[in-house]
Amino acid sequence: MENFIVSARKYRPSTFDTVIGQKGLTTTLKNAIREDKLAHAYLFCGPRGVGKTTCARIFAKTINCEHLTPEGEACNECESCRAFNEGRSLNIHELDAASNNSVEDIRSLIDQVRIPPQVGRYKVFIIDEVHMLSTAAFNAFLKTLEEPPAYAKFILATTERHKVLPTILSRCQVYDFYRISVGDIVEHLRSVAAKENVQTEEEALMVIAQKADGGMRDALSIFDQMVSYSDGNVTYKNVIDNLNILDYDYFFRFTDLFLENKTADCILLFNEILQRGFDGGNFIGGLASHLRDLLVSRDAVTLPLLDVSDEMRGRYQAQAQKCPQKFLYRAIRLCNDCDLNYRASRNKRLLVELTLIQLSQLTSDDSDDASAGRRPAQLKPIFGTASAAPASLPKNSTQTSAQPAAQPAAQPTAQPTAQPIAQPTATPSAQSPTPSQGIPTIPRMAGGRSRLGTVSIRAPRGQAPETTQEAEPTPSPVQQTAAPTSPDMPFSIEDLQTAWRAFAGELPREDIATAGRMNTMLPTLEADGTTFSVSVVNSLIESDLKKKKPAIESYIRNKLHNSRITMQIVIAEGATSTRLLTPRQQYEEMVQQNPSLKQLMETFELDLV
Numbered sequence: 001m002e003n004f005i006v007s008a009r010k011y012r013p014s015t016f017d018t019v020i021g022q023k024g025l026t027t028t029l030k031n032a033i034r035e036d037k038l039a040h041a042y043l044f045c046g047p048r049g050v051g052k053t054t055c056a057r058i059f060a061k062t063i064n065c066e067h068l069t070p071e072g073e074a075c076n077e078c079e080s081c082r083a084f085n086e087g088r089s090l091n092i093h094e095l096d097a098a099s100n101n102s103v104e105d106i107r108s109l110i111d112q113v114r115i116p117p118q119v120g121r122y123k124v125f126i127i128d129e130v131h132m133l134s135t136a137a138f139n140a141f142l143k144t145l146e147e148p149p150a151y152a153k154f155i156l157a158t159t160e161r162h163k164v165l166p167t168i169l170s171r172c173q174v175y176d177f178y179r180i181s182v183g184d185i186v187e188h189l190r191s192v193a194a195k196e197n198v199q200t201e202e203e204a205l206m207v208i209a210q211k212a213d214g215g216m217r218d219a220l221s222i223f224d225q226m227v228s229y230s231d232g233n234v235t236y237k238n239v240i241d242n243l244n245i246l247d248y249d250y251f252f253r254f255t256d257l258f259l260e261n262k263t264a265d266c267i268l269l270f271n272e273i274l275q276r277g278f279d280g281g282n283f284i285g286g287l288a289s290h291l292r293d294l295l296v297s298r299d300a301v302t303l304p305l306l307d308v309s310d311e312m313r314g315r316y317q318a319q320a321q322k323c324p325q326k327f328l329y330r331a332i333r334l335c336n337d338c339d340l341n342y343r344a345s346r347n348k349r350l351l352v353e354l355t356l357i358q359l360s361q362l363t364s365d366d367s368d369d370a371s372a373g374r375r376p377a378q379l380k381p382i383f384g385t386a387s388a389a390p391a392s393l394p395k396n397s398t399q400t401s402a403q404p405a406a407q408p409a410a411q412p413t414a415q416p417t418a419q420p421i422a423q424p425t426a427t428p429s430a431q432s433p434t435p436s437q438g439i440p441t442i443p444r445m446a447g448g449r450s451r452l453g454t455v456s457i458r459a460p461r462g463q464a465p466e467t468t469q470e471a472e473p474t475p476s477p478v479q480q481t482a483a484p485t486s487p488d489m490p491f492s493i494e495d496l497q498t499a500w501r502a503f504a505g506e507l508p509r510e511d512i513a514t515a516g517r518m519n520t521m522l523p524t525l526e527a528d529g530t531t532f533s534v535s536v537v538n539s540l541i542e543s544d545l546k547k548k549k550p551a552i553e554s555y556i557r558n559k560l561h562n563s564r565i566t567m568q569i570v571i572a573e574g575a576t577s578t579r580l581l582t583p584r585q586q587y588e589e590m591v592q593q594n595p596s597l598k599q600l601m602e603t604f605e606l607d608l609v
């Protein structure tokens, strides 16, 4: 690799035909040249690295060529073409407006315009990043653009068309350059690799092309790096290691876990990813893309939108067949929500974990929804509130908080000091889970344990026919299985907020501050219909509320006769101004909630700023 020339330069196309991914546009330009119908100014718009400057240079060379080929391409042999190819032609002037955007720069360019070409027919002026010109420079340039000499041609290039003044736009023929498709990039990389005698794996080129996001220049520069890192053998493993890209195998595994409702395994697998040094935000983004890819693989019509290699295509299709469409829609939305909230979130890990928990329960919720849809129609009028209460009693025995239900808002502050207080604070789940990470995940999983039991009965419904009799208790309400776990009653947001206030009203005197706060921050209901969110302004209130979470959840579940109700605490956006804690205190508090954070800090030798 002694005389190493970057591939982007070495393999820069020299004719319109070799420009990749802009076929329609180059054909139009070729035709215009052949028919001698040239505009005096062109505007090339498009993202970086897709061939705008390259096309401008080819255009300049072609219109000056002495022996055009019948196809309208430059011959690359005449004196003019050679001068262009060797970079010594006097008929091309390039100005990078990003760094030369003053009036003086434009004036000296205008001076050049006045001088006719000594050889050849046209002088071509390329102004790159034209939107960066100062207003004064724009105005100075406008006059020349309006009435240029016949031999002058302008090619303006921009990545941001909306920033180009309308007066300029209206004087130019506009060409839109598009992102180059992954397939086109891969094909080009493959040909470069062959010429350079570099071994490559198809998957590796695919990853590079995806990373380049439609820009050939970026793709080639990544490719060069990979070649030098990997000693001429560009493998998939090499590339994802060097580009720090998460192996998509993880996403296939996650999707399988979601479908099998294996919540705990999801959390563990996510932990593994974090330990390998990947960022949770990138992970969620990648997961969303994976789910999107699954969605497009479901249908032959959208299949062309799937930018993966042929061997991967089969794998995507196979997994897509296992995913119900509804699951994919919801999962993508959950990932998207997580992605949107990620930056603002104080406890990012928790946010991702919560999302994974929701994802892993989507299909189990699904089956529940279906039955819940049928059941209340028959049961609700019969059982009403009266008979549902006894049904909920055995369920509560596990939670020890049967009392609050028995004494609703009737006796407010007088007696509660004696009894129900004890539970909210003393609920073992508040202290005991310290060894495990992330308190909020615990109640959800523990609370769902009984439900997980039902799920595992239903899960195999596809294969085992004997479960059907178990899973359909609908006709006979006397069914034993239904009593301890369900029925989950539908409820409204008003019901929820009333129950929330009732809980606050029953808090003991020493919790008066919490009670007051609870009354000002009313919960909102999430899209899944059973999760409700409470928005808090700082982590102090958050941790206070977290301690009460198990008690609140069990109280509200009980009150509304729905065992699936879950509470989630969100720190409100823009809440940093009301911060009460120093960074050190916040850290310590977070460690208390999530001990593995400490390990993370120690492993990576991180420090607080």
Ligand SMILES: [Zn+2]
Pocket: 064, 065, 066, 067, 068, 074, 075, 076, 077, 078, 079, 080, 081
């Ligand atoms: Zn020529």
